[in-house]
Amino acid sequence: SHELTQPSSVSVSPGQTATITCSGDVLGKKSVRWFQQKPGQAPVLVIYRDTERPSGIPERFSGSNSGTTVTLTISGAQVEDEADYYCYSATDNNRVFGGGTKLTVL
Amino acid sequence: EVQLVESGGGLVKPGGSVRLSCAASGFTFNSYGMNWVRQAPGRGLEWVSSLSSGDVYIHYADSVKGRFAISRDSAKNSLHLQMNSLRTEDTAVYYCARGGYGDPEDFWGQGTLVTVSS
Numbered sequence: 653s654h655e656l657t658q659p660s661s662v663s664v665s666p667g668q669t670a671t672i673t674c675s676g677d678v679l680g681k682k683s684v685r686w687f688q689q690k691p692g693q694a695p696v697l698v699i700y701r702d703t704e705r706p707s708g709i710p711e712r713f714s715g716s717n718s719g720t721t722v723t724l725t726i727s728g729a730q731v732e733d734e735a736d737y738y739c740y741s742a743t744d745n746n747r748v749f750g751g752g753t754k755l756t757v758l
Numbered sequence: 759e760v761q762l763v764e765s766g767g768g769l770v771k772p773g774g775s776v777r778l779s780c781a782a783s784g785f786t787f788n789s790y791g792m793n794w795v796r797q798a799p800g801r802g803l804e805w806v807s808s809l810s811s812g813d814v815y816i817h818y819a820d821s822v823k824g825r826f827a828i829s830r831d832s833a834k835n836s837l838h839l840q841m842n843s844l845r846t847e848d849t850a851v852y853y854c855a856r857g858g859y860g861d862p863e864d865f866w867g868q869g870t871l872v873t874v875s876s
Contacts, residue, residue: 694868694869695853745817747808747817747819749795751802
């Protein structure tokens, strides 16, 4: 099995840039999705294939990949971006989520 | 409009069984992979099982392999998860999600809670 490691928490002030990392050996070979989850709600896809943004997701959300570490960047974070964020990757026989990062925008 | 609606959750005793369903609408159901993902209370997301389009491939997390079975009823546009030999650690909200096998998991249901307790 493979593992994805995320920081447990990130905190920024409104308008600042938030960066959330996800690291794992498999990331050099497989792409990553990022999901946002607010309390009591289902996850929402915000980035797929490392850098692609689904329709309806604000442009301030972006993704990048530098080998075994991928990064979710929220440029000019808003209060409504406060949520848990999870990276997710699939290998041929396994799928795994990172442990999640709680983003505080305060 | 794509919609996924889970049902079938509830309270079940350890060692018992439950069958979850996910009613899909708004897309060609058999053309997409489907997934079950769970979240224990206060914990992170955990992948459970995936089924490819056309039911060609099926995958399970090690934690549920041999106890859970994913299936699709294309005539009724429904995804199922048969859960047997349940353990207290299976207590979680179970979500169905469209995608996987190369496609992003772009639509999710609101989840159904399974509580395993005596």
